[in-house]
Amino acid sequence: MHYIGLMSGTSVDGIDAALISVSVGGRPVLVATHAHPIDAAVRGEIQALMRDGPNEIERLGELDMALGGLFAEAAAAVLRKSGLAKKDIRAIGSHGQTLRHRPRAAHPFSLQIGNPSVIAERTGITTVADFRARDMAAGGQGAPMVPAFHHQMFHSAQRNRVIVNIGGIANVTCLPADAAQPVSGFDTGPGNTLLDQWIHRHHTHAHDEAGQWAASGRTSRELLELLLSDPYFAAPPPKSTGREHFNMEWLQGHLKKLATPPAAADVQASLVQLTAQSLARAIRRFLPQTLEAYVCGGGSHNRALMTALAENLPGIAVTTTDALGMPPDWVEAAAFAWLAHQTLEGLPGNIPAVTGAGHAAILGGIYKA
Known part of the structure; x- marks a missing residue:
């Protein structure tokens, strides 16, 4: 069929x-x-x-x-x-x-x-x-609607896996190897949406090609901590979100709290870390024995983001769903x-x-x- x-x-x-x-x-x-x-x-x-x-x-x-x-x-x-x-x-x-x-x-x-x-x-x-x-x-x-498909397509009876979908909003599907354990999944927060909106505001590009602009900046620890303090990140699942919450007004509100706002490229670098760290925290919290993380969605092409995600998930193999036979796009x-x-x-x-x-x-x- x-x-x-x-x-x-x-x-x-x-x-x-x-x-x-x-x-x-x-x-x-x-x-x-x-x-x-x-x-x-x-x-x-x-x-x-x-x-x-x-x-x-x-x-x-x-x-x-x-x-x-x-x-x-x-x-x-x-x-x-x-x-x-x-x-x-x-x-x-x-x-x-x-x-x-x-x-x-x-x-x-x-x-x-x-x-x-x-x-x-x-x-x-x-x-x-x-x-x-x-x-x-x-x-x-x-x-999120896709975890049932993720389970059908990507479950392994030998290894705990997480499927990481990085579209405008990022979400995870936790696939325990043990079939007796439940599949879990939820939106972790912003994926590409803030990255895309920020670069469009400053350079009119639709997206940050391969994360090059983010890679040119330095993470602002002060800004990143402010962003990660949003209650959504600590809220337990089930949970879902969208641009109604994570948008330019949300970002600008946090930037205004800083005595000296970071340079535009440094904000982009910080937003990469926001996506990577919110994903990594969710994975460590809800499937701590994860051995493999497979990324799909447009974020899989952002090299700066993929590098940041791997750095925040030591001991976990991070790659794309290409390795499982399904191109991430x-x-x-x-x-x-x-x-x-x-x-x-x-x-x-x-x-x-x-x-x-x-x-x-x-x-x-x-x-x-």
């Missing part, structure tokens, strides 16, 4: 499309991939809607339909690359684009757009979407393809111990072609 997974993260750097094959009881196999661009105007509107603003409902409605079209284009493109036909694809699993994630609101919600009816209509392929809502209805935080998109499979098979896609849901749940709504 073949499925397509579609994912756009908090960095809004494009739509990842992954086509996988799934056999009963087996590990998914990556067949084809495609990175679909999001033009600057649409990216700007997405980022604007991540904050409060005027006329939000009108703007959201139009953007939802426009993004549905872009997600459909991404699905069609990866299908062409695979050489398969539309009839060979059982379903598309679309995560959509997160605009707000409010797990601690009076009525918790997580809002993803990219209209699945548009995707199903334009591709002619059944589409599964809105994965987070059912978990939240069951009392969970709707995040495509793990999340593949996860939502697999989650579509779970939904159509009537199988749960969440892990209650991870999200805090009251029970395992079949996730997502099905939009028949």
